[in-house]
């Protein structure tokens with residue numbers, strides 16, 4: 001069987017394939033056609049289902065009915081918790097990796113949560129989702145991380161009302177030491193790791209340091225919730241759609257020292273974000289709900305992972321906590337600091353050369369100082385245990 005893609009003078013992509021002596025020519029023109037006769041052809045191990053409308057051209061490339069891509073192995077930790085409860089369904093139904101990408105979900109939680117986790121696994125099964133190939137529930141990190149492509153690290157104690165994020169440090173960094181070692185031992189070496197559990201930046205740094213054979217660039221932590229909050233607030237103020245506000249930046253720590261920066265955002269009238277509202281939004285949600293943000297956190301995780309997997313759009317960037325080594329903004333090395341990044345082929349790069357005012361510089365330094373302090377405290381805790 002031979003096949004060839006061509007671009008015609010009218011800029012339509014055509015796809016020619018010879019099957020059993022017959023040449024099939026298809027044109028992709030982005031229009032949907034009505035009900036068609038289906039014909040399947042196997043090309044490079046992929047099954048392509050084409051709709052035939054009786055004409056030589058005008059056939060729609062259509063491969064959503066079959067999923068022959070290798071399933072992605074995705075581990076979610078803290079899988080019996082409230083963020084995971086919103087997150088897992090979105091991952092399993094194709095919102096993040098696309099409608100052609102099957103997934104195997106591996107759910108990790110602690111032993112006392114195994115009963116509840118079993119219930120989550122049952123519910124996922126009951127959704128009868130075509131892309132969800134398998135669900136594995138476990139309390140063993142080495143089972144959970146075995147050969148995975150992606151780990152979403154949600155499992156950690158959340159902040160309760162009145163607690164400072166720093167209070168979480170002692171409770172949570174040990175988890176990321178243990179899980180960093182486990183992922184190093186059993187995951188694929190090109191695994192991507194997204195840390196959500198707080199204090200997210202420092203947990204992410206700890207994990208990357210204990211996963212010695214996995215590149216530090218493969219680790220990132222979530223500040224997309226802050227970016228989404230800022231974006232939504234600016235949009236509300238300007239009375240435009242959320243999607244019309246782009247390139248808001250979150251610098252630094254996912255904490256109240258973070259610096260939400262709208263000075264490079266498109267579609268603003270010069271207003272800056274009311275920082276207090278973004279920086280203290282997590283605490284405001286806890287005060288109102290008595291639990292920390294979950295639906296918005298799950299949505300932000302999906303946004304973060306989707307960009308990591310598919311890349312950022314032309315002319316746009318996103319914010320995520322990444323290793324600061326080699327940045328051009330004077331942030332000290334060896335902290336997980338939230339920067340604007342562009343992503344392509346699952347690799348991020350800093351957006352360099354943005355202007356930074358004196359005011360912004362002082363804010364960026366303050367949040368960097370907090371991260372350096374958190375890092376030093378975390379490694380003191382770890383070394384004295």
Ligand SMILES: NC(=O)C1=CN([C@@H]2O[C@H](COP(=O)(O)OP(=O)(O)OC[C@H]3O[C@@H](n4cnc5c(N)ncnc54)[C@H](O)[C@@H]3O)[C@@H](O)[C@H]2O)C=CC1
Pocket residue numbers: 077078079080081082083084108109110113154155156157158159175195196197198199200222223224225226254292293294297
């Ligand atoms: N970076 C961000 O933007 C955000 C971060 N968070 C953080 O996410 C984390 C999870 O929040 P929720 O889901 O609301 O908490 P939750 O308490 O509902 O769920 C946490 C789950 O993690 C599990 N867990 C604890 N230790 C574990 C371990 N060693 N291995 C595996 N699982 C473990 C718990 O048993 C529980 O099921 C918290 O640390 C919270 O502060 C929450 C919102 C936003």
Ligand SMILES: O=C(O)CCC(=O)C(=O)O
Pocket residue numbers: 158159165198225281282283285286292293
């Ligand atoms: O600890 C908190 O601030 C609440 C959870 C969180 O990180 C957030 O809502 O931004």
